[in-house]
Amino acid sequence: MCWVTIGARDGLASGVVPGTVQSIERAAAILRVVAGSGGRLGVTDIAAAVGLAKTTAHSLLRTLLSVGFVEQDPATGRYALGPGLLRLGTPLDVNELRARSSNWADALAARSGHAVRLATLAGTEVVVVHHVFRPDDSAQVLEVGTTLPARSTALGKVLLAYAPAPPAELAEVRTQGWAAERGEHEQGMGAIAAPVRSAGGLVVAALGVSGPLTSLFDGRGAPRSLLLAMVTDAAHAVSRELGHSSA
Amino acid sequence: MPDRYVLAVDQGTTSTRSLVFDRGGRMVAVRQREHHQYFPRPGWVEHDPMEIWANTQRTAAQVLGDVPDAGDVVALGIANQRETTVVWDRVTGRPVTRALVWQDTRTADLVTELAARPDAGLVAERSGMAIAGYFSGPRLRWILDHVPRARERAERGELLFGTMETWLIWNLTGGPDGGVHVTDVTNASRTLLMDVRSCRWDPDLLAFFDIPAEMLPEIRPSVGILGQATALNRSLPIAGALGDQQAALFGQACFAPGEAKCTYGTGSFLLQNTGTELVRTRSGSISTVAYQLAGEAPRYALEGSVAVAGALVQWLRDGLGLIGSAAEVETLARTVADNGGCYVVPAFSGLLAPHWRGEARGLVAGLTSYVTKGHLARAVLEATGWQTRDVVQAMAADSGLSLPALRVDGGMTTNNLLMQFVADALDTPVVRPMVGETVSLGAAYAAGLAVGVWSDIEALRRNWHRSAQWTPSPERAQALTAEYRCWERAVELSIAWGAP
Numbered sequence: 001m002c003w004v005t006i007g008a009r010d011g012l013a014s015g016v017v018p019g020t021v022q023s024i025e026r027a028a029a030i031l032r033v034v035a036g037s038g039g040r041l042g043v044t045d046i047a048a049a050v051g052l053a054k055t056t057a058h059s060l061l062r063t064l065l066s067v068g069f070v071e072q073d074p075a076t077g078r079y080a081l082g083p084g085l086l087r088l089g090t091p092l093d094v095n096e097l098r099a100r101s102s103n104w105a106d107a108l109a110a111r112s113g114h115a116v117r118l119a120t121l122a123g124t125e126v127v128v129v130h131h132v133f134r135p136d137d138s139a140q141v142l143e144v145g146t147t148l149p150a151r152s153t154a155l156g157k158v159l160l161a162y163a164p165a166p167p168a169e170l171a172e173v174r175t176q177g178w179a180a181e182r183g184e185h186e187q188g189m190g191a192i193a194a195p196v197r198s199a200g201g202l203v204v205a206a207l208g209v210s211g212p213l214t215s216l217f218d219g220r221g222a223p224r225s226l227l228l229a230m231v232t233d234a235a236h237a238v239s240r241e242l243g244h245s246s247a
Numbered sequence: 248m249p250d251r252y253v254l255a256v257d258q259g260t261t262s263t264r265s266l267v268f269d270r271g272g273r274m275v276a277v278r279q280r281e282h283h284q285y286f287p288r289p290g291w292v293e294h295d296p297m298e299i300w301a302n303t304q305r306t307a308a309q310v311l312g313d314v315p316d317a318g319d320v321v322a323l324g325i326a327n328q329r330e331t332t333v334v335w336d337r338v339t340g341r342p343v344t345r346a347l348v349w350q351d352t353r354t355a356d357l358v359t360e361l362a363a364r365p366d367a368g369l370v371a372e373r374s375g376m377a378i379a380g381y382f383s384g385p386r387l388r389w390i391l392d393h394v395p396r397a398r399e400r401a402e403r404g405e406l407l408f409g410t411m412e413t414w415l416i417w418n419l420t421g422g423p424d425g426g427v428h429v430t431d432v433t434n435a436s437r438t439l440l441m442d443v444r445s446c447r448w449d450p451d452l453l454a455f456f457d458i459p460a461e462m463l464p465e466i467r468p469s470v471g472i473l474g475q476a477t478a479l480n481r482s483l484p485i486a487g488a489l490g491d492q493q494a495a496l497f498g499q500a501c502f503a504p505g506e507a508k509c510t511y512g513t514g515s516f517l518l519q520n521t522g523t524e525l526v527r528t529r530s531g532s533i534s535t536v537a538y539q540l541a542g543e544a545p546r547y548a549l550e551g552s553v554a555v556a557g558a559l560v561q562w563l564r565d566g567l568g569l570i571g572s573a574a575e576v577e578t579l580a581r582t583v584a585d586n587g588g589c590y591v592v593p594a595f596s597g598l599l600a601p602h603w604r605g606e607a608r609g610l611v612a613g614l615t616s617y618v619t620k621g622h623l624a625r626a627v628l629e630a631t632g633w634q635t636r637d638v639v640q641a642m643a644a645d646s647g648l649s650l651p652a653l654r655v656d657g658g659m660t661t662n663n664l665l666m667q668f669v670a671d672a673l674d675t676p677v678v679r680p681m682v683g684e685t686v687s688l689g690a691a692y693a694a695g696l697a698v699g700v701w702s703d704i705e706a707l708r709r710n711w712h713r714s715a716q717w718t719p720s721p722e723r724a725q726a727l728t729a730e731y732r733c734w735e736r737a738v739e740l741s742i743a744w745g746a747p
Contacts, residue, residue, distance in 0.1 A: 083571055099574035099661045103683065106714055110273050110681045130661075135681050135712035142715055144663050 026052060027060050027069075031085070034070055039080030046079065067199050068243050084199060084243065092204050092242070094120055098130040098144075101196070101238045105132045105207065108234040112227055114209035114216075115140070118196070118238075119148065119155040121163060126156040129205070154181035154193035155206040162195055162203035178232055179206075180223055183213055190216045192223050194235035199243030207235045251700050252320045254311065254483065255691040256303055257684075258327040258411045259491065260348065263299055265306035266684065267314050268691040270700060272710035274684055276313035278306040285345060290352040293345035296333045299411070300418045308480045323419075323476050324487035324694030326494035326686045327411035330437050332386035334397065334462070335414070337407050340422045344394050346411070347386040354380040354389050361385070366455065373452055375436070375443035375525060375534040377603075381552075383410055384439035384456050391458070404461040410434045412488040413464045419476040419485060427474035430464040431488035432545055436536040441466065443525060443536065446545055469493070470693045471541030487693025489538060491686045492516045495656060496548060497538055498689030499680060500711040502704050505648040508685070509635060511659035514599075515556040517638050518548045521646050530641035531601025541697065549646055551600035551638030555593035556631045557659050562593075563627050569620050577664045579624035587622035588613040590734055591630045592741040601641035602738065608745035612737040631659065632668040633734040639673055652676040656685040663717070670717040672731070674724035681712040 029050045033041065041049070047057035061079060064070040068084025101118050109116040109132040118130035126148040133140045150156030160166055161173035173179045181191040193208025209216070209231055217223055252275065257264045262281040269275050280302040285293040311317045330349040335342040347353070358380040361367060370378040378385075387408050391398045400406050409417065412434055417426035435441045435448075440458060442449040448463055467473055473485045489497060492510065496518045499508040504522035509515055518537065525547045526534050537548035560573045570576050590612045592598075597605035611623070639650060653675055659665055660679050670677040682688050695701050701710075 093572070093575050093578050095577040095662070096572050096574040098663075099572075099658070102661045106681055106683060107273070109714060110271075110712070132681070132714045133712075133716070135714070137713050140716070142663070142717065 023060065026050065026056070027064060030057065030060055030064065031069065031081070034079050035081055037079075039073070039078055042076070042078050066243070066245065092120075092198055094127070094129040097205055097242075100241045101130055101205075101207065104234045104237045104241065105130055108207070108209065108230060109133070109135055112209050112230050114211040114227075116207070116209055116234075117143070117155060118205055118207050119159065120205045121150075121159045124150065126150045126153065126159055128155075134211070149185060152181065152184040154179045154191035154208050154210075157181070158193045158195050158206035158208070159203070178223075178228065179208075180217070181210075182217065182221065188213055192216060192228060192231050194232045195239075196235050197239040197242070197244040199245075201244060204242070205238075207231065207238060251695075252314060253691040253695040253700055254307060254320050254323045255687040255694070256307060256323065256325045256415065257491070257494075257687040257690065258299060258303065258325065258415060259686075260328045260331075260350070263302040263306055264687060265303070265310040266687045266691070267310055267320060268688060268695075270695075272682055272688060272692070272707070274682065274688075276310050277684075278309040278313070280306050284348075288353075290355075292348040292351040294331065294348055296335065296342045296346050296414055299346075300415065303415055303419075304478060311479065311481055317481055320481070320483065321700060322486040322694040322698040323479075323483045324489075324690035324692070325412045325415060325485065326489050326491045326690035327415070327434070329410065329434060329490040329492065330381065330383045330386070331411050332383045332390065332408070333411065333414045334387065334390050334394070334401075334406055334408050336400075337405060337428075338423055340418070340426075343397055343400075343406060344390060346414075347389065349381070349383075351386070352380060354385040357389060357392075358385050361456070364455075369451060369455060370439055373442050373449050374439045376439060377533075378439060379603075381599075382437050382439045384452075384458065387438070387458060388456050398459075401459045401462045406462050407464070408458075408462045409464050410437070410490075412490075416473055416485055416488065419478050420474040421477060428464045429467045429473050431469045431473070431490075432466055432539045433469055433490045433493040433536045434488070435464075435466045437490060443534065443547075446536070446539070468539040468541040468543075468545075469497075470538065470697050472697060484698060485694070486697035487690060487695075489689055489693055492518055492550065493535070493537055493548070494687070494689030494693070495685040496520065496689065497692055498682070498685035498687070499654045499656065500704075500708045501654060502546075502708065505651060506654070507639075507642075507650055508654040508656065510685070511556050511631065511655060511657035511665075513556065513558045513561075515553045515631060515635065515657075517551045517553075517635065517642070517653075519550075519642050519646065519648065519650070521547045521549055521648065523547070526646045528641075528645045530644040531603060532638065532641045532645050533600065538693070549642045551642060553631075553634045553638065554597070554599045555595050556634070557657075558595070559591065559593040559627050559630055560659075562595075563624065569624065573658070574661065576624050576628060577662050579621055580628055580664055581621075583619065583621035583625060585622075586613075586625045586629055586730075587618045588615065588733075589618045589622045589626040590633075590737040591623070591626040592737050593627075593630050594741045594745070597745070598738070598742070600638050602637070602742070604742045604745075606745040606747065607738075607742045610737065610741045610744055612740060613733070625664075628662065628665045629668055629672075629734075631665060632672045633731065635669050636672045636731060637738075639675075650675050652678050655679050656683055660715075666715075666717045670719040671723040672727050674719045674721075676719065677717040678713050679715040681714040 507519035
């Protein structure tokens with residue numbers, strides 16, 4: 001069968017090139033076998049095809065599963081290429097981002113008592129992709145799809161700070177892992193935001209709360225510690241949801 | 248004052264979840280475990296009740312361990328998949344067969360036969376629902392007819408019947424060793440065996456379906472002490488139980504006549520509170536019990552169930568491969584400004600409310616070379632909006648109640664294009680609550696209300712907060728009224744297409 005040929009040619013029997021990382025080579029060989037198998041192989045067949053011990057192949061497959069590069073049929077245990085691999089090189093879909101972040105954004109609004117926004121960078125613009133109302137049942141308008149100024153908002157600062165060639169004044173944002181906005185965008189109002197990372201560690205969005213300056217910051221202008229922890233925890237939780245493991 | 252928590256068990260179609268809520272109605276911990284789906288023949292769907300009971304015990308014990316001071320968890324509430332039928336031996340505690348799941352269609356012939364009887368009108372008159380295989384009574388009858396010796400053993404009082412909440416409560420309270428055999432009134436109302444006015448088992452309906460009364464559980468209010476759960480790592484009063492859709496209505500705090508919620512999942516389920524009045528339906532919605540507080544009159548609701556909502560988006564993903572994930576349907580739909588004249592009627596296995604036409608089959612109408620996959624994606628989302636309008640119109644015709652706003656929950660509520668379309672199609676504001684877990688929250692509310700965690704219904708209402716709102720645009724609403732006629736024609740065609 002076709003996959004056997006592929007497996008033998010690209011497997012490890014041909015030897016390891018010096019100066020390369022063995023586990024990546026093995027993972028690549030496994031991906032080729034899985035791709036060629038049309039989702040018909042379980043761990044035993046895959047291990048045999050690449051010439052690895054079953055336990056080694058299993059731990060590599062588990063890692064590939066955790067980053068979304070393969071998926072496993074729960075009924076048969078067989079492996080197929082995962083959605084994460086198919087989407088490599090294409091930006092995360094904003095509607096997917098909203099769906100995956102929704103539970104955490106709701107919880108952040110409920111616990112903090114503030115409005116929550118999730119934003120991404122589209123070119124140089126900061127676009128709101130998810131918005132949860134301040135939980136006081138006052139009249140509010142859904143801001144999904146609106147753009148925000150990048151330099152004067154906490155969400156924009158986070159996104160700029162982690163973009164290629166970040167402005168020097170935002171170096172601090174990367175060091176501390178969050179950004180603040182103190183009345184620059186709207187008088188008397190502020191915000192705190194933190195980065196959301198995808199499986200590979202890339203910052204794909206910013207998540208933050210906004211509200212009156214006095215309720216977000218203490219007398220010296222520092223973010224209230226409990227609130228800051230809620231924001232960074234929620235951003236970590238969304239990152240985990242997207243497959244980022246070290247968050 | 249230390250916070251007090253309530254444990255909710257949401258026994259659903261694919262999994263059993265145990266959740267803990269605080270007094271603010273916020274979820275503080277959750278554990279979940281899926282169970283096997285058995286498909287022994289086409290149209291048959293079964294669950295293993297022992298597996299579901301084990302999953303309940305396990306997730307509840309785990310989630311109680313997650314809460315820093317489990318001693319502050321003061322009550323347990325249950326929400327369950329409705330109409331799924333279990334029959335078990337009261338001495339051994341073993342089911343006589345696997346549970347017949349609400350999606351199972353094996354009773355179709357039996358129901359056709361029963362509906363043809365001259366006295367079949369009795370069913371709708373007493374139970375409030377037209378006779379259909381959708382409900383649990385015919386499933387119970389099937390078990391009695393087909394499991395060896397089941398009828399004779401049931402008549403001797405050796406077997407017990409229950410829907411999932413009954414099965415779990417019996418096991419939680421001791422099983423063969425003194426387990427309490429009770430059902431809540433919302434679940435009982437889905438059997439076709441209960442008099443929907445008196446909320447008692449009806450002897451004439453039992454005779455009609457040939458069900459021995461010995462095997463039936465006692466019918467209890469949804470909010471009130473049902474028994475003491477002794478089978479967990481901590482003893483708790485079971486203080487509330489509701490069918491899952493009624494639990495969502497309760498969790499959405501729809502306590503006043505006219506208030507309604509719609510859950511958008513695989514299918515969609517719209518329930519509208521009609522207060523203490525039982526509405527006689529003529530337009531295709533169902534009258535059902537919404538909930539009952541101990542010592543009070545039952546509250547009723549109109550229900551409209553739509554079989555295919557999110558399942559159509561899954562078809563676009565898995566059947567056609569046009570999108571990589573369900574959420575991407577919105578991205579694809581936004582590549583175009585309108586449906587391009589395209590309509591999709593997702594009558595995969597007939598149409599439920601308000602049409603009730605099992606023979607209808609799905610169709611894509613209005614195809615021209617102009618139509619792209621973007622238009623198709625839009626038509627797929629609009630189908631869910633149009634079906635909501637079908638149901639809402641039928642309910643308005645039946646109840647005469649206006650709909651102040653539609654409260655929504657479920658996975659599809661993160662789809663802004665769909666939610667705005669629903670608001671425009673209904674010309675009614677659509678609002679989403681802060682806590683999306685409305686089914687389990689409703690179970691927690693019922694139990695917490697019974698033991699005094701919340702003083703009254705008003706306290707629950709104060710916990711409800713809006714996380715998003717979609718306001719109808721008058722121009723769009725007007726334009727959609729014209730487009731709705733196209734949808735209605737497409738529905739007629741789908742019925743005609745499937746006609747024998």
